[in-house]
Amino acid sequence: MDINKRKQKFELIKGLILITKISLASGVSWELAKMLGSKHPYLAPLTVILSIQETIQHSAVYAFYRITGTLFGIAVTIFFIKHLEVNGWTIGSLLTMGTVLPVVLRLHKTIIHQISLTILLVFVFVHKTNYYVSDRIRDTIIGALVAIIIHIIIVPPNYVKEARRTVTQFGIDLGQLLKKVAYWVNNNCTFVEGENLIEDTTNLLQELHEVEKEFRKAEKSLRLNPFVRNKKQLLKQNEQFLFQLKHGYTYISGVLTTFNEWSETNSLPTVDRQKWAVQLQALGEYITEQANKNLENHSINKSSLDLLDLSSIPLQISIPPELESPRYQLSLYNDTLKFIEKLGTRRY
Incomplete structure (x- = not known):
């Protein structure tokens, strides 16, 4: 088998393993989130899909960024939820206020993206359900942990x-x-x-x-x-x-x-x-x-x-x-x- 065929075979196997990990980790995290009382269990597999990266180190770092951004975004939004109506102007203003400090502190851009996403979703969904904030924190942590554990125990990346x-x-x-x-x-x-x-x-x-x-x-x-x-x-x-x-x-x-x-x-x-x-x-x-x-x-x-x-x-x-x-x-x-x-x- 020549080198190009070896490369093609390697890429195919790598892709199949990635699909298996994402599918298994998504299912496990969904059921685990439901078991712990989540009303929005889709948040756990969402974190899984985003967190499973090229290597275990990349996955752990991304999971950390997502959890950090989620907590920071919730902390910013929680003070303004009851005082603002949901519309384009309030969302834009809240995103600006919530991301200025992270930009000044030169936090990683992934954290800033997660802060923005959290502010948007929390601000919108908290007006419809009181469980969204607690579910987002818990399910994000569940998804991150499940993603890393699955990434480690099932054919860990090795290049x-x-x-x-x-x-x-x-x-x-x-x-x-x-x-x-x-x-x-x-x-x-x-x-x-x-x-x-x-x-x-x-x-x-x-x-x-x-x-x-x-x-x-x-x-x-x-x-x-x-x-x-x-x-x-x-x-x-x-x-x-x-x-x-x-x-x-x-x-x-x-x-x-x-x-x-x-x-x-x-x-x-x-x-x-x-x-x-x-x-x-x-x-x-x-x-x-x-x-x-x-x-x-x-x-x-x-x-x-x-x-x-x-x-x-x-x-x-x-x-x-x-x-x-x-x-x-x-x-x-x-x-x-x-x-x-x-x-x-x-x-x-």
Whole structure:
């Protein structure tokens, strides 16, 4: 099964689990609210539907925001209920008064939204039933607790596998890019192909950003999750792999520019091109191999934290002895020159 099919299967399973959790938690919270005397039991499943988020931590934070906003909104509204009629102007005025302080205090926007919603509904419904305020407080708490408990005990969210899938794909794509650059170098560094490789490098950078987002999501999914076992170690292992691949991306984006500029001087010897092509091909094959191993490895292997030990790859190229000493100065000079040239570039 290739990586794209794995992703589709994962998304389908994730969606079915989410539906199951929302449905079960909504039913349980409704019955529990009725059992405790609620006249508006729909408020409990409403909180469930809103509170079940991507991770347990997200769900807990949202539930806290909803409860806080509900209590604050009720506290504001309760003083004006008997003195104001229900119409658009009183609702607008009450919403303004009730949300000014939270905005000044820079509370989270979710709390402000919940305060506004509570003010509106409490102000309208309390004129029709005296039970709405107590029901809203109780049912909101019931829904929040049920949502979090169900989220924890029924297949708690865990995005470590997804993070490993994305970093593996990134490793495979990086390896392919290295091999493409090797072929390009061995074939006279043509301009058109060089432009295509630069575009590939830009696309790979976007992919890297997506991988980093998946890792942040995976890290959050392990918080408040009581069933993580070795998942933290597995995530750390893949984070180390990603760290090394990021160095690989920095390397290939740099040498691609250097080869492009070198070829424009018409001073790139055939022998050097061939040696560099062999070196880049070896790096590409090694990274691709390690990425595939990472996908197949389902266990925690302490030695795998050194996945990309590039010392195992022989250096295919060499420089004359007289250049050994000034090579650092030349490298700094080249990097500084490129930076200054980019500073002078204007994009409109």
